[in-house]
Amino acid sequence: MTDTLNRETIVNISLAFLLLAAPMLALALDEPFYISLATKVAILSLAGVGLNLALGYGGMISFGHAAFFGVGGYVAGISAHHMFEGSDFLGLFAATDQLLLIWPMAIILCGGLAILIGLFSLRTTGVYFIMITLAFAQMIYYLGISIPTYGGEDGLPIYVRNQLPVVSSDDPLTFFLVCYALLMGGIFLSSRIIGSRFGAALQTARMNEVRLATVGIAPFPVKLTGFVLSAMITGLAGALFAELNGFVGPSMLSWHRSGEIMIFVILGGVGRLYGPLAGAALFILLEFFIGGFTDRWQFFLGLILLGVVLFAKGGLMGLIAGRARHD
Amino acid sequence: MTETLLEIKGLRKSFGALKATDDVNLDVQAGEIHALIGPNGAGKSTLIGQIAGGLKPDEGQIRFLNRDVIPLSVAKRARMGLGRSFQISSLAMEVSALKNVILAVQAREGSSFKFWKQVRSDQGLMDEAMIQLERVGLADSARTVTSELSHGQRRQLEVACALALKPKLLLLDEPMAGLGAGGSQRLTEFLESLKAEVGILLIEHDMDAVFQLADRISVLVYGRVIETGTVDQIRQSAQVREAYLGEEE
Ligand SMILES: Nc1ncnc2c1ncn2[C@@H]1O[C@H](COP(=O)(O)OP(=O)(O)O)[C@@H](O)[C@H]1O
Ligand SMILES: [Mg+2]
Numbered sequence: 001m002t003d004t005l006n007r008e009t010i011v012n013i014s015l016a017f018l019l020l021a022a023p024m025l026a027l028a029l030d031e032p033f034y035i036s037l038a039t040k041v042a043i044l045s046l047a048g049v050g051l052n053l054a055l056g057y058g059g060m061i062s063f064g065h066a067a068f069f070g071v072g073g074y075v076a077g078i079s080a081h082h083m084f085e086g087s088d089f090l091g092l093f094a095a096t097d098q099l100l101l102i103w104p105m106a107i108i109l110c111g112g113l114a115i116l117i118g119l120f121s122l123r124t125t126g127v128y129f130i131m132i133t134l135a136f137a138q139m140i141y142y143l144g145i146s147i148p149t150y151g152g153e154d155g156l157p158i159y160v161r162n163q164l165p166v167v168s169s170d171d172p173l174t175f176f177l178v179c180y181a182l183l184m185g186g187i188f189l190s191s192r193i194i195g196s197r198f199g200a201a202l203q204t205a206r207m208n209e210v211r212l213a214t215v216g217i218a219p220f221p222v223k224l225t226g227f228v229l230s231a232m233i234t235g236l237a238g239a240l241f242a243e244l245n246g247f248v249g250p251s252m253l254s255w256h257r258s259g260e261i262m263i264f265v266i267l268g269g270v271g272r273l274y275g276p277l278a279g280a281a282l283f284i285l286l287e288f289f290i291g292g293f294t295d296r297w298q299f300f301l302g303l304i305l306l307g308v309v310l311f312a313k314g315g316l317m318g319l320i321a322g323r324a325r326h327d
Numbered sequence: 328m329t330e331t332l333l334e335i336k337g338l339r340k341s342f343g344a345l346k347a348t349d350d351v352n353l354d355v356q357a358g359e360i361h362a363l364i365g366p367n368g369a370g371k372s373t374l375i376g377q378i379a380g381g382l383k384p385d386e387g388q389i390r391f392l393n394r395d396v397i398p399l400s401v402a403k404r405a406r407m408g409l410g411r412s413f414q415i416s417s418l419a420m421e422v423s424a425l426k427n428v429i430l431a432v433q434a435r436e437g438s439s440f441k442f443w444k445q446v447r448s449d450q451g452l453m454d455e456a457m458i459q460l461e462r463v464g465l466a467d468s469a470r471t472v473t474s475e476l477s478h479g480q481r482r483q484l485e486v487a488c489a490l491a492l493k494p495k496l497l498l499l500d501e502p503m504a505g506l507g508a509g510g511s512q513r514l515t516e517f518l519e520s521l522k523a524e525v526g527i528l529l530i531e532h533d534m535d536a537v538f539q540l541a542d543r544i545s546v547l548v549y550g551r552v553i554e555t556g557t558v559d560q561i562r563q564s565a566q567v568r569e570a571y572l573g574e575e576e
Contacts, residue, residue: 193442200430200446201439207419210381211427214417215434215488216405222439 008321012274016184019045019277023176035172036244037288041281042179043240048264048276049186050233055262056271057194058226059206064117064133065261067140068110068231070253072238075106077248078150080158097162099169103239110235113140114228122223137258144250155249158242169243179240183277186233191273193229202226234261263301267308269315272324278316330357331393332496332526333378338387340370340377340550347373348384349550355496360518360527362537365547371530372414374547375498378528379411380404392495405434410489411498414530416481420474424465424484427473428456431491459487464513479505483514496526503533515539538562 019041026034047069054060079102082088082095089095096102121132145153167174193199201222204212209219242248251257260283268279283301290297312319333355340348347370355361363371376382378389380401389396396404405411418427429446432455433439446452460466463483468476476484482502489497502518503511515536518527531537537544538558545555546567554560554567561567 192445195445195447196443197433197439197441197446199442200426200433203422204419204430207421208417210401210417211419212430213401214379214405214411215431215492216402217430217434217439218400218402225440 008272008317011317011321015274015277015281019183019281020180023173027173032172035176037284039172039176039179039244040241041277041284042176042183043237043244044261044264044284045277045280046179046183046186046240047234047237047261048268048280049183049190050230050235050237051261052230052265052271052276053190053193053202053233054227054230055265056275057199057206058202058223058230060122060223060227060230061130061262062133062227062230063130063255063258063262064121064135064137065231065234066253066255066257067117067137068114068235069238069241069257069261070140070144070248070250071110071113072106072235072240073242073248073252074144074150074156075109075235076102076162076239076242077156077158079105080160080162081150081156083162084159097160099162099164099243102162103236106235106239107232110238111228111232114231115224117231118224118227122220122227134255134258137253137255141250141253141255144253151249153250155247155251158246158248161243161246175244179244182236182240186236187273187277189233194273198222198225263305267305267315269317269321269324272315272317272321275315275317278320282316329359331355332357332391333528334388334390335374335378336388336390338374338377338389339385340373340382341385346370346550348377351387351547351550351552353545353552353555355526355528356542357495357526358522359542360522360529360540362529362531362541362544363547364531364534364537364544369547370550371547372500373550375411375500375528375530378498379409405492408492408495409498410492410494410496410525412482412485412489412500412502414500414504416478416485418473418481418484418488420472422473423470424460424473424476424480424487425453425456425469427484428459428487428491429453431488432456432459435492456491459491460484462490463487463517477505479507479510482506490521490525494525496528497521498528500530501532502529503531503536511536 019038022038023035026032051062051065054062079096083097117133117136121129124132150156161169163169169175201212201217205219205222212219238252264276264279264283267282268275268277286301287297290300308315314324331354335351335353338348338351351374365371373382377384380399384397391409392407429452432452457466457469460469463486465480465483465487468480482505486502503514506514511533518540529540541558543555543557544561545552546561554564
């Protein structure tokens with residue numbers, strides 16, 4: 001038991017260190033592109049960390065997390081758009097380019113949306129839950145393409161990246177470090193939540209709802225809260241992603257994106273704290289390097305996924321760090 | 328006058344054409360062990376399910392602590408002081424025995440909406456859970472993953488979880504099954520010692536245990552309570568012998 005614990009901790013620390021070291025190395029080698037690749041890994045990992053809370057720990061297989069990812073992105077994009085135009089949001093709110101305001105807005109909005117979606121979809125389980133979350137995300141997707149003010153199908157460019165106090169968000173390394181810090185914050189927050197009383201209830205909801213109710217804890221509010229927390233984290237990742245790309249569009253809301261976030265979690269190891277980081281890193285490396293040789297890279301990704309699902313039940317983390325520790 | 332913990336009146340529940348609960352009247356008093364016996368398929372577990380809340384009755388009343396509990400959820404009833412064990416255990420299988428009991432302790436203490444403090448470092452929670460495990464004789468298996476416990480041990484674990492709720496009424500569905508003679512005897516003594524603290528509705532096939540423990544016995548056959556009485560009354564009842572006890576001899 002202790003052995004696997006230590007092994008997982010070592011793997012976790014190594015992963016965190018590698019991701020931090022990559023852009024430094026890129027800078028030293030004067031290959032700035034890799035800084036943005038590492039930033040992408042950090043941001044998509046954070047999206048996965050969010051989903052992992054619902055899917056991995058709460059057993060809620062959401063196929064609609066792109067809704068939160070995209071809405072987070074649109075909050076950043078719409079803020080930048082109004083700031084650039086010098087207009088007000090719906091003529092009500094003055095535009096802001098302050099990330100310290102934009103992020104909480106994205107988080108709160110995604111939380112609210114998750115309450116709405118959760119209230120309906122958490123009444124179902126299994127395949128129905130998967131389909132309902134997908135359906136909600138598709139609704140948001142069509143909303144995204146049908147609002148011409150915010151680019152419709154073409155999406156919205158972010159001409160000027162939103163700003164942070166003191167440091168410059170325009171500097172690639174600084175922006176990486178900000179995203180990295182938020183990823184680590186997200187992982188730390190997850191670990192606290194999972195180890196808390198709420199975390200115990202959430203994980204029991206995954207394992208056996210009857211057990212949870214039998215001790216007097218109503219499963220529904222526990223699951224809803226887990227779903228909302230999960231959505232908030234993924235929403236923040238979406239806001240970062242839009243800033244990184246200088247663009248937000250309906251593609252951030254599409255079901256492909258939901259599937260991709262799900263792949264990070266499954267590839268990395270469902271219900272493993274650093275699983276989404278391992279999964280997103282492998283995914284993006286594959287996309288980048290195999291994608292360089294052949295645009296059939298998704299075929300290889302499919303093979304690897306199949307291998308993971310068939311042979312390494314705990315995903316990458318299961319493969320390198322051993323079985324999950326449950327005591 | 329004793330306090331009535333549970334009162335069931337005119338309860339009915341059908342599965343299609345099958346009457347699993349057929350006009351059942353039954354009560355449990357404080358400080359009482361009320362045994363429910365009857366052949367397999369008589370509807371004992373179905374009755375427990377309706378009392379605990381997992382199954383909705385078609386008709387009739389269930390009052391617990393003088394309150395109509397039929398509209399209340401399973402969780403609400405548990406919080407009122409209804410603890411139960413299942414005939415087929417229903418536990419969190421992937422985690423340790425201790426964690427299962429900790430969840431129950433945490434549920435009784437109130438809020439599960441605490442997101443920061445770590446359960447691992449909550450000594451009070453652990454100590455209390457260990458006490459319950461010790462009571463049912465599972466202290467040595469506290470760190471064992473539940474799926475690796477024997478069926479008998481899982482039943483004991485469910486009893487520990489139920490006790491951690493400090494319930495007013497315990498519903499036990501065949502707690503002795505899979506225990507072996509020594510285990511049954513130990514559990515019998517333990518249940519005897521619980522009487523003062525909690526009323527028990529006990530479903531059990533082990534007649535030695537039932538006759539030793541029960542203050543009253545109800546006999547359920549085809550969903551109907553055909554007789555309720557003291558141990559002696561039930562032993563001597565011709566109807567019961569014919570319908571049930573006779574089959575065993
Ligand atoms: N969910 C259900 N659907 C249909 N029939 C059921 C269901 N649960 C129990 N039954 C039937 O109801 C009868 C009573 O079952 P049960 O309460 O488990 O009996 P006991 O616990 O006394 O052995 C049995 O005939 C059983 O097959
Ligand atoms: Mg039964």
